[in-house]
Amino acid sequence: MLSATPRPAEQDRVYPLLPTLRGLTQPLYALIDAAQDQAILPLLLSCTAARDCLFEGVHAQTLPAYAAHLVQLTRDDPLLETLVQRGWGRNWGVYLTSAEPFAAVLTHLRQRCWVRDPGGARLYFRYFDPRVMRTAFAAMGQSELAAFLGPVSTFFVEAEVADGMRCWHSQDQGVRCYDLRVRR
Numbered sequence: 001m002l003s004a005t006p007r008p009a010e011q012d013r014v015y016p017l018l019p020t021l022r023g024l025t026q027p028l029y030a031l032i033d034a035a036q037d038q039a040i041l042p043l044l045l046s047c048t049a050a051r052d053c054l055f056e057g058v059h060a061q062t063l064p065a066y067a068a069h070l071v072q073l074t075r076d077d078p079l080l081e082t083l084v085q086r087g088w089g090r091n092w093g094v095y096l097t098s099a100e101p102f103a104a105v106l107t108h109l110r111q112r113c114w115v116r117d118p119g120g121a122r123l124y125f126r127y128f129d130p131r132v133m134r135t136a137f138a139a140m141g142q143s144e145l146a147a148f149l150g151p152v153s154t155f156f157v158e159a160e161v162a163d164g165m166r167c168w169h170s171q172d173q174g175v176r177c178y179d180l181r182v183r184r
């Protein structure tokens with residue numbers, strides 16, 4: 001299946017999205033934004049996979065329908081197929097891989113939810129929305145991207161075009177961005 005960083009010839013191919021995600025070697029996670037569709041939260045609540053809200057405390061209790069949720073997916077998890085079929089192309093969220101345990105990935109992603117504007121005001125950063133991630137990551141330098149990815153090996157994000165996937169992969173030389181063509 002797809003290596004972590006495709007060679008140029010591989011980038012010209014069209015990858016079937018579901019088998020590509022299922023074939024990744026590291027554990028697969030989905031970071032899903034429940035605010036994108038009212039059907040998302042019931043889907044997440046019915047799954048048996050490890051999952052948790054990025055909100056903490058009282059906000060996690062009272063606002064789960066407006067939050068992003070991290071879900072660890074197994075290769076054969078029916079939720080993965082549902083998310084790809086119903087959510088890809090509709091900005092439901094992003095996929096990622098990490099060799100780190102669920103708790104470490106969750107903690108890292110929670111720490112990325114808040115940023116400061118130039119005036120110092122604290123703002124909620126909806127980076128799990130593919131449109132926001134593409135824009136924000138394009139504006140970051142290598143050191144910022146590496147810090148943002150942290151324990152995440154690769155982010156997989158729907159691209160602006162219907163058959164596209166943008167990937168950010170952490171490697172020894174920094175974070176590499178590349179595009180792949182995919183089909184659902």
